[in-house]
Amino acid sequence: xxxxxxxxxxFDTEAKIAVSGGQVSDQGVNLILNPYDEYAVEEAIxxxxxxxxxxxxxxxxxxxxQEALRYCLAMGADxxxxxxxxxxxxxxxxxxSVTLGKLLADMEYDVILCGNQAVDDGASAVPSRLxxxxxxPQANVITALEIGDGSATVRREVxxxxxxxxxxxxxxxxxxxxxxEVRYPxxxxxxxAKRKELKVVGLGDLGLSADDVAPKTEIVNxxxxxxxxxxxxxxxxxxxxxAELVTLLKNEAKVI
Amino acid sequence: MNFSYSDEERMMLQMTRDFAxxxxxxxxxxxxxEHKYPAETVKQMGELGLLGxxxxxxxxxxxxxxxxxxxxxxxxxxxxxxxGIIMSVNNSLACEPIKLFGTEAQKKKYLADxxxxxxxxxxxxxxxxxxxxxxxxxxxxxxDGDEWVINGxxxxxxxxxxxxxxxxxxxxxxxxxxxxxxxxxxxxxNPGFSIGTLEDKLGIRGSSTAELVxxxxxxxKDNLLGEQGKGFKIALITLDGGRIGVAAQALGIARAAIEDxxxxxxERVQFGKPIAELQAIQWMIADLSTEYEAARLLVHRAAWLKxxxxxxxxxxxxxxxxxxxxxxxxxxxxxxxxxxxxxxTDYPLERYFRDAKITEIYEGTSEVMRLVIAHxxxx
Amino acid sequence: xxxxxxxxxREGALRKIATEVVSEGKRLAAAAGTTxxxxxxxxxxxxxxxxxxxxxxxxxAVVDNDALKDYSTETYAAVLAAYLxxxxxxxxxxxxxxxxxxxxxxxxxxxxxxxxxxxxxxxxADGDFSFVHPVYAxxxxxTYKVKSAxxxxxxxxxxxxxxxxxxxxxxxxxxxxxxxxxxTLKEMVVSGGDRPExxxxxxxxxxGRGLGKPEGFEIIExxxxxxxxxxxxxxxxxxxxxxxxxxxxxxxxxxxxxxxYVACGISGAIQHLAxxxxxxxxxxxxxxxxxxxxxxxxxxxxxxxxKVLPELITxxxxxxxx
Ligand SMILES: Cc1cc2nc3c(=O)[nH]c(=O)nc-3n(C[C@H](O)[C@H](O)[C@H](O)COP(=O)(O)OP(=O)(O)OC[C@H]3O[C@@H](n4cnc5c(N)ncnc54)[C@H](O)[C@@H]3O)c2cc1C
Numbered sequence: 001x002x003x004x005x006x007x008x009x010x011f012d013t014e015a016k017i018a019v020s021g022g023q024v025s026d027q028g029v030n031l032i033l034n035p036y037d038e039y040a041v042e043e044a045i046x047x048x049x050x051x052x053x054x055x056x057x058x059x060x061x062x063x064x065x066q067e068a069l070r071y072c073l074a075m076g077a078d079x080x081x082x083x084x085x086x087x088x089x090x091x092x093x094x095x096x097s098v099t100l101g102k103l104l105a106d107m108e109y110d111v112i113l114c115g116n117q118a119v120d121d122g123a124s125a126v127p128s129r130l131x132x133x134x135x136x137p138q139a140n141v142i143t144a145l146e147i148g149d150g151s152a153t154v155r156r157e158v159x160x161x162x163x164x165x166x167x168x169x170x171x172x173x174x175x176x177x178x179x180x181e182v183r184y185p186x187x188x189x190x191x192x193a194k195r196k197e198l199k200v201v202g203l204g205d206l207g208l209s210a211d212d213v214a215p216k217t218e219i220v221n222x223x224x225x226x227x228x229x230x231x232x233x234x235x236x237x238x239x240x241x242x243a244e245l246v247t248l249l250k251n252e253a254k255v256i
Numbered sequence: 257m258n259f260s261y262s263d264e265e266r267m268m269l270q271m272t273r274d275f276a277x278x279x280x281x282x283x284x285x286x287x288x289x290e291h292k293y294p295a296e297t298v299k300q301m302g303e304l305g306l307l308g309x310x311x312x313x314x315x316x317x318x319x320x321x322x323x324x325x326x327x328x329x330x331x332x333x334x335x336x337x338x339x340g341i342i343m344s345v346n347n348s349l350a351c352e353p354i355k356l357f358g359t360e361a362q363k364k365k366y367l368a369d370x371x372x373x374x375x376x377x378x379x380x381x382x383x384x385x386x387x388x389x390x391x392x393x394x395x396x397x398x399x400d401g402d403e404w405v406i407n408g409x410x411x412x413x414x415x416x417x418x419x420x421x422x423x424x425x426x427x428x429x430x431x432x433x434x435x436x437x438x439x440x441x442x443x444x445x446n447p448g449f450s451i452g453t454l455e456d457k458l459g460i461r462g463s464s465t466a467e468l469v470x471x472x473x474x475x476x477k478d479n480l481l482g483e484q485g486k487g488f489k490i491a492l493i494t495l496d497g498g499r500i501g502v503a504a505q506a507l508g509i510a511r512a513a514i515e516d517x518x519x520x521x522x523e524r525v526q527f528g529k530p531i532a533e534l535q536a537i538q539w540m541i542a543d544l545s546t547e548y549e550a551a552r553l554l555v556h557r558a559a560w561l562k563x564x565x566x567x568x569x570x571x572x573x574x575x576x577x578x579x580x581x582x583x584x585x586x587x588x589x590x591x592x593x594x595x596x597x598x599x600x601t602d603y604p605l606e607r608y609f610r611d612a613k614i615t616e617i618y619e620g621t622s623e624v625m626r627l628v629i630a631h632x633x634x635x
Numbered sequence: 636x637x638x639x640x641x642x643x644x645r646e647g648a649l650r651k652i653a654t655e656v657v658s659e660g661k662r663l664a665a666a667a668g669t670t671x672x673x674x675x676x677x678x679x680x681x682x683x684x685x686x687x688x689x690x691x692x693x694x695x696a697v698v699d700n701d702a703l704k705d706y707s708t709e710t711y712a713a714v715l716a717a718y719l720x721x722x723x724x725x726x727x728x729x730x731x732x733x734x735x736x737x738x739x740x741x742x743x744x745x746x747x748x749x750x751x752x753x754x755x756x757x758x759x760a761d762g763d764f765s766f767v768h769p770v771y772a773x774x775x776x777x778t779y780k781v782k783s784a785x786x787x788x789x790x791x792x793x794x795x796x797x798x799x800x801x802x803x804x805x806x807x808x809x810x811x812x813x814x815x816x817x818x819t820l821k822e823m824v825v826s827g828g829d830r831p832e833x834x835x836x837x838x839x840x841x842x843g844r845g846l847g848k849p850e851g852f853e854i855i856e857x858x859x860x861x862x863x864x865x866x867x868x869x870x871x872x873x874x875x876x877x878x879x880x881x882x883x884x885x886x887x888x889x890x891x892x893x894x895x896y897v898a899c900g901i902s903g904a905i906q907h908l909a910x911x912x913x914x915x916x917x918x919x920x921x922x923x924x925x926x927x928x929x930x931x932x933x934x935x936x937x938x939x940x941x942k943v944l945p946e947l948i949t950x951x952x953x954x955x956x957x
Contacts, residue, residue: 070267138708157733230933
């Protein structure tokens with residue numbers, strides 16, 4: 001069973017976001033493997049451990065993304081491909097899915113795994129867009145995956161509950177927290193990762209032009225949301241403060 | 257000269273930091289309060305390769321550098337010094353002498369078992385009358401046919417309560433003094449071995465400190481480690497390496513105290529402003545941070561020398577001396593910064609304080625470190 | 636030119652988000668001087684057209700087909716894409732719900748269209764739309780322009796007001812080829828009982844590590860009963876195994892914006908604030924006076940939640956009559 005895991009490197013979720021000149025500044029920000037992608041990579045490795053085959057991790061990114069890919073290799077993925085190109089500098093979900101679609105078109109896979117969203121743009125768009133480009137069935141936001149004969153059974157989180165779906169393979173799935181418990185890369189894993197293949201390719205290598213991956217959206221401004229002000233902290237006897245709170249909620253905030 | 261981390265150093269730093277924060281930290285308070293050996297954590301450390309960091313992969317180790325080892329011990333000890341010393345003893349005091357002096361058969365069995373975490377190791381050197389004066393060991397090993405027969409008592413042995421194997425230092429020829437001392441690998445399943453007193457301690461209370469009792473304990477002849485009569489040398493070389501581990505443990509404790517006190521100082525308001533704005537507090541934090549960084553450089557340099565097969569005995573002693581004293585000072589000043597709150601068990605500073613002290617004592621006291629350093633300089 | 640809204644329904648009932656999206660679609664159509672067309676797809680859903688009409692739809696296209704009984708990406712994408720290819724609208728709006736999140740990017744890729752997800756504001760000025768989408772889980776707000784001819788956006792639930800207004804509401808049938816789906820729904824597992832969906836709820840009561848134990852959520856449930864609220868959780872409580880992840884509010888959980896958010900025993904980590912910071916009114920109950928949550932709360936009670944909440948529940952019941 002061959003599995004492809006698509007990953008993105010994102011800001012650490014602890015990061016404080018600073019804006020300068022209408023753009024988010026990446027000064028001094030710690031970069032991590034997108035947390036949801038960790039579940040995807042973990043699941044890919046588990047599928048391989050159970051069914052044999054190969055796990056390839058792929059990403060569209062920059063030099064720094066190699067670190068995140070190396071991390072996946074240390075977890076146990078077999079090889080990695082990074083697509084890096086100046087023309088992808090302002091890539092949006094359309095650009096990324098076209099690029100990955102082309103990269104994966106020549107690869108053999110039974111399952112593609114993604115994270116269900118990236119913690120930076122929170123768009124949840126690449127998995128479905130990529131499934132469309134590759135004409136694959138999809139199931140997003142999955143919390144369980146069981147491989148059967150030519151199909152997979154997944155549990156997918158939806159509003160108000162979850163669905164159990166049968167999906168024909170090959171297919172694309174996007175991972176949600178709860179799908180598995182992510183392992184740490186072991187020290188021997190880290191050492192082995194040094195010798196695993198990490199291939200860097202440009203758009204030209206994929207037969208794509210800058211036009212093919214031109215973003216369809218453009219960020220024209222970024223600003224910080226208005227800071228919330230600390231409000232009133234009520235202190236005193238429980239009965240009194242509770243009565244005061246209920247009055248405030250009713251008459252001042254008008255929310256009950 | 258290069259002060260930046262390599263890719264694998266960065267990755268292992270991140271991994272050990274995550275592991276320590278998510279797994280070691282939540283258990284630390286209970287480990288200390290209940291004197292609880294962190295068995296589950298130790299098992300996980302084995303799976304992650306943290307129990308045989310510098311051991312080659314063919315003996316089930318991670319095959320990493322001593323710098324990586326120092327980084328890992330610091331990250332674990334940042335949250336739990338008990339867990340840090342359990343790890344350090346298995347790596348430095350049990351795996352390392354077998355790695356350096358063991359036969360191929362000994363490495364395949366004992367080293368691989370301990371480096372992978374399948375078994376836990378300890379070093380039995382100290383006795384009631386052989387502390388700093390380690391050459392005065394009274395435990396004896398006498399060859400009887402195909403077996404060594406061991407008699408004697410070791411005290412203060414870290415991991416002694418749980419260990420499966422012990423690297424034991426015993427006399428094979430009392431007449432020859434320290435030249436009559438030899439090292440052995442003892443399987444602690446053997447009849448004739450028992451655990452004596454378990455110490456009740458000020459700190460590192462999740463790590464057992466046990467008395468090991470040997471009464472006509474028989475081990476195979478082949479379990480002699482290194483040459484007969486070279487045991488004292490093996491012990492000294494082992495301790496040189498161990499000091500990097502203990503120094504890194506001290507760095508972890510120092511950093512814990514500094515980070516926690518700094519965070520507190522930014523939050524705590526007195527006289528209408530955070531106490532971090534008071535110069536008295538700022539100077540404490542500045543001094544501690546500087547001393548911590550200096551100690552860390554010393555320790556990493558000792559590790560680097562060891563990685564490059566250069567003499568490092570003096571540097572390891574300097575690193576341990578300074579790091580342990582910085583740990584003690586940082587914990588003391590850290591409590592000072594927290595004031596009364598630092599003295600209570602609501603904050604972990606008092607635990608850092610209790611844990612820090614041992615780093616000035618074991619694997620050679622601060623006085624012995626100065627002896628080693630002076631001896632190296634003056635010889 | 637027109638604006639098209641995909642009206643989401645579940646089991647024959649219009650979702651609240653659909654009324655919000657239709658209302659916003661109407662507002663934008665009026666601003667841009669164009670018509671609002673609504674696509675209603677499902678099985679046995681034709682009757683919902685009347686309800687959609689009251690939110691200002693000019694035209695309603697209905698695809699009523701057994702094959703659309705359960706939502707599936709492939710069948711719904713085929714229907715929506717076919718309708719868009721016929722109408723060639725300038726703007727397409729969906730809700731940022733489980734369905735909208737799944738469907739919008741699939742259709743966007745088919746049409747080579749730009750997509751702005753999870754919008755909290757859309758403006759029309761100088762002949763173009765601009766879209767505000769919170770990024771880094773609300774730690775920043777990004778304004779987007781879309782360069783493709785067809786622009787697709789999904790709207791964050793609970794942010795846009797549903798407003799009843801007049802619209803022509805001409806209903807017609809739309810015939811689309813529905814392909815066989817390569818996914819089959821085996822079972823739907825409903826959770827949370829009668830409580831409102833987190834992302835749609837007007838009021839949310841959340842518990843965190845300060846509850847001290849899993850049973851602590853019983854009192855949060857009682858508080859939620861008194862307020863008719865949904866129950867949320869901080870990451871700490873989820874990581875401790877007290878609550879399932881689908882109830883987690885925050886950067887790696889759900890992003891919510893209710894009218895009232897009551898945080899009980901939640902310290903207010905930056906990731907949690909990112910998920911609920913856009914709530915209209917925040918109330919915090921915490922015994923740690925230094926807890927970060929007090930920095931964002933409109934009203935805070937510093938005290939033991941096991942003492943405060945029972946009293947609060949009693950008082951609220953008097954007021955709300957629940
Ligand atoms: C928690 C704990 C864990 C330990 N783990 C192990 C272990 O795993 N394996 C093991 O073999 N041992 C272990 N030890 C023993 C430890 O290494 C010794 O306690 C230490 O070396 C000091 O020996 P001592 O306690 O006998 O003190 P002593 O040697 O009696 O020293 C007492 C004091 O005299 C000073 N002193 C002694 N000689 C000199 C000198 N020549 N010049 C100047 N000052 C001197 C010392 O610095 C100290 O201040 C452990 C001890 C403890 C407390």
